[in-house]
Amino acid sequence: MAASQNEHEISYPRFSTTDDLIYALMDLYSDIQQLSYNLHINQAQSARLLARLSLVNQELAACEHDLVRPSSKLEHALYRLLSFLQQVKAFYTRYSDSLWFHTVMHCTNDRLEFLRLPMAISV
Numbered sequence: 001m002a003a004s005q006n007e008h009e010i011s012y013p014r015f016s017t018t019d020d021l022i023y024a025l026m027d028l029y030s031d032i033q034q035l036s037y038n039l040h041i042n043q044a045q046s047a048r049l050l051a052r053l054s055l056v057n058q059e060l061a062a063c064e065h066d067l068v069r070p071s072s073k074l075e076h077a078l079y080r081l082l083s084f085l086q087q088v089k090a091f092y093t094r095y096s097d098s099l100w101f102h103t104v105m106h107c108t109n110d111r112l113e114f115l116r117l118p119m120a121i122s123v
Contacts, residue, residue, distance in 0.1 A: 021078050028085045 025078065025082055025085065028089060031089055
């Protein structure tokens with residue numbers, strides 16, 4: 001039973017500390033912000049990105065009380081966020097010639113404010 005449960009787990013590249021993971025998230029987010037100033041997407045694509053970001057935020061909200069002491073649930077959520085941000089960056093890179101309405105990054109700025117909160121976490 002345990003083996004089949006492990007088969008369904010998502011695997012991520014591992015960081016040696018939670019701080020390293022947080023810094024990687026912030027760097028990736030910064031890269032996406034830089035890309036967003038020059039790249040454009042349409043409203044349907046914007047809505048899909050916002051919906052995916054909302055799912056990540058729901059998982060993070062479920063483990064918000066763990067920010068002081070990192071748990072496996074928090075770490076899992078942070079790795080999911082890392083994966084999501086990597087996809088967003090790839091999306092911006094792929095669709096550099098599309099239209100952009102500046103809605104995604106404005107909402108993302110507000111929703112990713114939590115990235116500043118866990119900087120004090122140490123493992």
